[in-house]
Amino acid sequence: MLLEDKVVLVSGGTAGVGASVARAAARAGASVAVTGRRREPGEKVAAELRELGAAALYRPCDVADPAQVRAAVDSVVAEFGRVDGLVNAAGLTDRGSLVDTTPELFDRQIAINLKGPFFAMQAVVQDMLRRGAPGSIVNIGSEAAHGGAPVLAPYVAAKAGLAGLTKNAAHAHRFDRIRINQLNIGWTDTEGEDLTQRRFHGAGDDWRERAAERLPAGRLADPDEIAGMVVLLLSDRSGVVTGSVLDWDQAVIGAHD
Structure with a gap:
């Protein structure tokens, strides 16, 4: 029960890694709020969390819109009284190279993968500062x-x-006892990755098996495994650690054969 009596907000908690994090947080004793653009899967995840015995809610939110991010955080604070932990798991992986990326795709990538987390952290940290309370934030990054x-x-x-x-915010709020860390994840088996492989790479039903043949572990990463690490980083069990950007992958960054 690493998160007993904590309130955790999971941005992008309606599917994939975010949904796994939400379930793991509920099992660890937290009250959990999930946000996402799609109401049906969001309400479904919230219902699953309640079946696990957690207080849970879904709030619609497109993280590309700072106003929606602020409204979602304010709504969770109004419902639960506070936010003790934030996980920024919403993401966009649409493909684009240097030579073919349009301004629209670039702006959308920045809006979802950077601006969204920025303003979610802003809203949550402001709440923590108002209460003079500690907190923990985990950003889901990428080994990319x-x-x-x-x-x-x-x-x-x-x-x-x-x-x-992540490092800037962690440094700025270290004396506020607000710990901020990032988990850079590698190739992970999610429904979103399945859609990406089919849409952008013409993958067939056997793409996971083909990918597994090229990976040291013989498989892609499991979202539930990632969720366990996220819960650890959210919890007091991770001690004083802040400002860390941890590579969570089968590849060893910087190493070569």
């Missing part, structure tokens, strides 16, 4: 922030920016 594939140019720009933001 180290450079990534050519088809991920605007995504890499946004995730690299998020890593810098």
Whole structure:
């Protein structure tokens, strides 16, 4: 029960890694709020969390719109009285290289993967400061922030920016006892990744098996495994750690054969 009596807000908690984090937080004793653009899956996740015994709610939110982010955080504070932990898990992985990315795609990548987390953190930290209370924030980054594939140019720009933001905010609020860390995840088996592989890479039903053949563990990462690490970082069990950007992947960044 690492998060017993805590209130956790999971941005992008309606699917994929975010939904796994929401379930793990509920099992760890937290009251959980999830946000996302799609109401039906959001309400479904909230219902699952209540079946696990947690107080839970869904709030609609497009993280690309700071006004919606602020409204969602304010609504959670009004319902639960506070936010003790924030997880920024909403993300966009649409493909684009340096030479073919449109301004519209670039802006959308920055809006979802960088601006959204920025203003979610702003709203949550302001609440923590008003209460004079400690807190913990975990941003879901990507190992692509180290450079990534050519088809991920605007995504890499946004995730690299998020890593810098994580360190800046952690430094700024370390004496407020607000810990802010980032988990850079690698190739993960989610419904969103399945859609991405089919839409952008023409993948068939066997794409997971083909990918597994090229990976050291013989499989993609599991969202539930990531969720366990996120809960640890949210909790007091992670001690004084703040400003860390942790690579959570099968690849060893910087190593070469």
